[in-house]
Amino acid sequence: MPFFQQLHIADTHVYTWQLTETVEQLSAGLTLSEGEEERLTTIHSQKKQREFLAIRHLLQQAQLPTTALYYTPEGKPLFEGQYISITHSQDFVMIALSPRPVGIDIERCTPRILRLAPRFTPWQAPPDMDELTQIQAYTQLWTIKEALYKIANQPSVRFYEDLQIPHFQALAPCQQALITYPEGDKAYKTRSFFWQGYIWSITNDKSLTTNHDN
Structure with a gap:
């Protein structure tokens, strides 16, 4: 295809x-x-x-x-x-x-993300969240952070500390994010999309409203 x-x-x-x-x-x-x-x-x-x-x-x-x-x-x-x-x-x-x-990033959802999660985010899945949803949530977080990292375009930006989703809601399509720059924080809006087995996220500093083209 x-x-x-x-x-x-x-x-x-x-x-x-x-x-x-x-x-x-x-x-x-x-x-x-x-x-x-x-x-x-x-x-x-x-x-x-x-x-x-x-x-x-x-x-x-x-x-x-x-x-x-x-x-x-x-x-x-x-x-x-x-x-x-x-x-x-x-x-x-x-x-x-x-x-x-x-910035844009796509990732396939795999259990490996559960082992990596503590390295890139302080967010922790609630105890009652099933494993599949945890995998999706952490994959979503990763794609958002990767998209933020690309838009930041600064080697000094720290992946864990400076790329933030302070009020992350698992699997919500829209998230508010921050990049911490030396001169101060800058807010970004992100959108996440869910295909079977994949998640991708995109960010810029504009309102992200989606239109589909045939």
Whole structure:
């Protein structure tokens, strides 16, 4: 299954690709620049190659030139004329495009998150919460924090301390979040979406109202 979904969230556009194709099948539908071809040859993992190609397909879906995408030396994606955030997990690849800084993250729900939770959040699931809901709640927290980290774009930001969801409500689609900067806290609104076995979250500093495109 190729192109999966497009959403408008306020002034942000989100495009999703579900990877089922081989590298050869993905390559067949693309015309890459010389620089993109060279970059692809440096990627040795087939999974990473498929993600690389899916991102270009999504940019084409957005009717944008793939050559406008480039990366900082640290690996942060940049796009000429607007902000971009990229995420992938298992068989999904997503991009978010916005006129303002944006962060997006998708994760598959697995029990491993329960072991990792104390490392990234002070929130604790209530004793009567079943394990599946706990996994979903902690995965949601992780995706929100990852989206915040991307939008912060500061290596000095501490994942546990500076990325906060002070009134977290498990599985609620809308959450208020904070990033603690040296000059003071800044508030952000986040939206989370739940697919079967996956959760993804997006954040910027605007109201996040969703519109679906066919």
